Amino acid sequence: MGKLREVLNDLHGDNCALPLALEAMGERWSFMILRAAFNGVHHFEEFQQELNIARNILSNRLSRLVDHGIMAREVMAEDRRKVRYQLTEKGIELLPAMIALRQWGEKWGAGVPSTPVLVDARDEQPIGPVTLTAHDGRVIGYKELLWKHRSELQPLGQARVRADISAAPVAAE
Amino acid sequence: MGKLREVLNDLHGDNCALPLALEAMGERWSFMILRAAFNGVHHFEEFQQELNIARNILSNRLSRLVDHGIMAREVMAEDRRKVRYQLTEKGIELLPAMIALRQWGEKWGAGVPSTPVLVDARDEQPIGPVTLTAHDGRVIGYKELLWKHRSELQPLGQARVRADISAAPVAAE
DNA sequence: GCGCTTGAGTTGCGAAATGCAACGAAGACC
DNA sequence: GGTCTTCGTTGCATTTCGCAACTCAAGCGC
Numbered sequence: 001m002g003k004l005r006e007v008l009n010d011l012h013g014d015n016c017a018l019p020l021a022l023e024a025m026g027e028r029w030s031f032m033i034l035r036a037a038f039n040g041v042h043h044f045e046e047f048q049q050e051l052n053i054a055r056n057i058l059s060n061r062l063s064r065l066v067d068h069g070i071m072a073r074e075v076m077a078e079d080r081r082k083v084r085y086q087l088t089e090k091g092i093e094l095l096p097a098m099i100a101l102r103q104w105g106e107k108w109g110a111g112v113p114s115t116p117v118l119v120d121a122r123d124e125q126p127i128g129p130v131t132l133t134a135h136d137g138r139v140i141g142y143k144e145l146l147w148k149h150r151s152e153l154q155p156l157g158q159a160r161v162r163a164d165i166s167a168a169p170v171a172a173e
Numbered sequence: 174m175g176k177l178r179e180v181l182n183d184l185h186g187d188n189c190a191l192p193l194a195l196e197a198m199g200e201r202w203s204f205m206i207l208r209a210a211f212n213g214v215h216h217f218e219e220f221q222q223e224l225n226i227a228r229n230i231l232s233n234r235l236s237r238l239v240d241h242g243i244m245a246r247e248v249m250a251e252d253r254r255k256v257r258y259q260l261t262e263k264g265i266e267l268l269p270a271m272i273a274l275r276q277w278g279e280k281w282g283a284g285v286p287s288t289p290v291l292v293d294a295r296d297e298q299p300i301g302p303v304t305l306t307a308h309d310g311r312v313i314g315y316k317e318l319l320w321k322h323r324s325e326l327q328p329l330g331q332a333r334v335r336a337d338i339s340a341a342p343v344a345a346e
Numbered sequence: 347g348c349g350c351t352t353g354a355g356t357t358g359c360g361a362a363a364t365g366c367a368a369c370g371a372a373g374a375c376c
Numbered sequence: 377g378g379t380c381t382t383c384g385t386t387g388c389a390t391t392t393c394g395c396a397a398c399t400c401a402a403g404c405g406c
Binding site: 016019020026069098104135139148 | 204271272276305315
C-alpha cells in the first residue's frame, strides 16, 4: 500500500481521484468480490466457494471493502454464526465502472458472452454499452474530447447559466 | 497470476468477461499508466517521473500492456534510443471504465476535484457522469435492473422485433 | 575516433502481498 | 455433551513489489 498511495495526490501538479478509487478497488480480488455481491452472494462461505479464493485473502478483502464503506458487515440475528455482507450505496455505485470493464472484456476478449446479463427490468432487454456523454446526455466519442485543466474551463461553472447571471448585474448598473 | 486466471471462466456455471478485463488491467499500476497515456505521456522516462514507479515494474507493466494489445510499442525513427508507447484502439476503449472509476473516486473520496477534466470539444463543457443506459439510451438506475441468465432472455434477440416476427406466422396460419 | 550524456531497460536483494492447508472458536442442533 | 456450521486466524512457501545500482546501445560534441 505504500508507493501507490504516496503518489495519490500529485501527478506533476495534476489531481486525480483515480488513485483513490484504485486504493479501494485496485486489489486483485476486489472486483470479483463485488461482482459476486451484485449477483446476490452475501456470506463468507458463498464467496469462498464461488470465487475459489484463499480464505485468509477473502477475509482480508472483505474487511477492507467494509473499511472503505463499499460493503456493510452485519451479524445475522436468527443465526449469529452467520455474517451478511451487503453492498452499500457507495458499493452499488461502482456498478457502471464494473460493467464498463466487463463490456470491454466482452468486446476484446475471445468473444465470451457474459452471463448473467444485466437487463432493463421494464422490458427485459439487455442494457446498452457504457459510454461517455456530454453534459446534455449526447454520446460522445474519444476524438470529440479534450483534457482541460480546471483553470481553463469556461469562466466558472456552466457557461450558459453563468453568462445569464453575469449579464444581469452589468445591465443593472 | 495463478489463481485468478484459473477461475476466469467459470463462476458456478456463470461466464464473465470481467476476469478477462482484470487479467489485463487488474494489476497495481495498470490504470495509472493508462491515465498517464491518455494525458499524452508516451516515453518510458516520462512515465517513470510522472508516476514515481519503480523502473522494473514500469518496464514489466508496459510490456504486459503491449502484450495485451492495449498499448503499442514503437522505436522512434529519428532517435532510435527512444521508444514511443501509444494507446491502441483497444486501449482507448478503456476510457469509459477509467472515467467511471475516477468519477466514483471523486464522488466518494474526500471531495478531490480531479484535474485535468475531460470536456466536450464542441462546447468545452465537462462531460456528464458515466451511467448505465437501456437499449434505447435512457439512463437507468440500479433498482430498475435485473440479472438474467442468457437462456431466460426474451426468446431470442430484441423482444419487440421478435414479437412482431413470431406474431406473423400465427396470424398467417 | 573518444569521452559524455540520454533513453530504456535489467539485475540483485529485502519487504510485502498472495496462496495453501491446517487449526480455532463461537453458535446452532440433537 | 458431542457434532456440525460458519467465519475466520495462523504458519509457512511462493510470488510480486520496490529500491538502488548497473548495463548497454544510440546520439552528441569535438
